[in-house]
Amino acid sequence: MKILVTGAAGFIGSKVMSMLLRRGDDVIGVDNFNDYYDVRLKHGRVEAFGLGDRIRKMDIADKAAVDALFEAEKFDKVINLAAQAGVRYSITNPYSYLESNLVGFLNILEACRNHGVRYLVFASSSSVYGLNAKVPYSEDDKVDNPVSLYAATKKSNELMAHAYAKLYGFAVTGLRYFTVYGPWGRPDMSPMLFAGAISRGEAIKVFNNGDMIRDFTFIDDIAEGTIRVLDHQPKAEDCPNGVPYKVYNIGCSNPVRLMDFISEIETAYGKEANKTFLPMQPGDVYQTNADTSHLEREVGYKPHWNLHEGISEFMKWYKSDLNPLK
Template sequence: MKILVTGAAGFIGQALSEAFLKRGDHVVGIDNMNDYYAVTLKESRLERLKKYDQFEFHKLDLADRAGMEALFQNNQFDRVVNLAAQAGVRYSIENPHAYIDSNIVGFLNILEGCRHSKVPHLVYASSSSVFGANKEQPFSETHNVDHPVSLYAASKKSNELMAHAYSSLYKLPTTGLRFFTVYGPWGRPDMAPILFTKGIVEGQPINIFNNGDMERDFTYIDDIVEGVIRVTDKIPAASEQWDGHQPDPSSSYCPYKVYNIGNNTPVRLMDFVQAIENALGKTAEKNMMPMQPGDVPSTCADVSSLERDVGFKPATSIEDGINKFVAWYRDYYKV
């Protein structure tokens, strides 16, 4: 298949692109290579992809309407996987306009490209952040998610709504994936695993928010990739059981679907830090801090729908995942 992967120089984008390439697909990758974090890391990821003959890369911003139109006009994609986005809950408080440009305007350009070129299946990244103020756990795709607590979360919920509109209007099959705290080799340096590891290695204090009273459904990158590939291969169909009197947010009368991809095993933040300490053989100096605006105290994914529909459930233990991550960190950052 010929697959467009947006955000191909990103953490998940690079890992997914390489998995597609290894199974023989042709991958067209785009990325705007912005400086939200070190561009050198993105370039290193791209180098891993450029060794494949079936990979081609275009430096392109999703918000570039003319560029995106030309991309779709010049290619006929069998699948589109949209991972490009302005990420980060806390950064959305500092720079909200970046989220509208990339996550709203950019996503509209993806939808329009898929619509006009009749792409058979659009898969796009949503986020566990959409659950916002919800308290009932594990978080299920059937739950109402109308109370986001950050603009980032609101932009991702908006993507789900926009996708539904296009699935309804144009019968464009779309699948949204709510990722739960992805970690692993080649991860983003603004996320906890690298921030904690870097601080511990350098003997600097690490910030522990909500005084450590937090837990996350940390999901290893290989599990995320396997889930995305399986979902990409499964084109959603309209649900005959869908009832507008009792609407299920995860499916529809049109070809639309939303899945959680999480480990279904929440880990206490302090246990996560301890796993990194164990892997490094060094104890962290901890700076206990209050909860940050836009954060939530706990996440846990109900992945029963994913398991039922594509036969996959993430299962990498935090110990195995952290050991692999720390081994990569030592190698890449030469420590």
């Protein structure tokens, strides 16, 4: 069986690739190595996880290149993680979201359709829950109130994927990831921002005056859950309206207050942070909190790393020579 992972030099993609390769799967990764954040992290992951000869530089928004790759490789399954991520960046750079998240995603759907792919797993996001007030967030809730273009593209991906699963009969699962953290994390996300500011003696920016709640999920849990879902292809007869399409939350189900998260980082770093308290940022939501009972019941998987263990692991990496941004 041959598997494609897109966004393979990214935070989640590199971990997924390395776990698939470790269990002996035949995997190819693609990534455009864009400079949304420091590319030393992307190259560092590729090197640290030994992915060098399995990854090709390619943009999923390049239809001809995507088509040629699928034609040559005859993938059975695809994991699409390539996307323009980040909520705040979508306020200033809206068009990069259209390119990667909509045009790129359509190219992946078309290639799956035209080249006999049996199963597509793709990254959605907890941000689709937008202004929803009811917690924990369940896949049964309506998600019609996005508060960022990023969230709107992820919700669009879910709709596009459902239509393709219905029209062309290949199976699709969307995964709504909840605030992922851990070694080799993204420098635009709070754990890396906080650790970086503490190490440089700068103040950390604490939005909404610290009154936020996040369901932080450790990277190993996310990668393992993604692979379990890859191994668990939905059958049309088990899905609503006979369409082989599923969407799952994948989060820790143990949301923490932002200030407790900061304390955990301070303790692990061994230094207190200077803090600048700021109002809520446009596009941000007050809380994220995942109900993961569907994933647990149907796929038999629940994340298990707790925050204390995860932050210790993250900080061990952060302080090590592996971290190019330390």
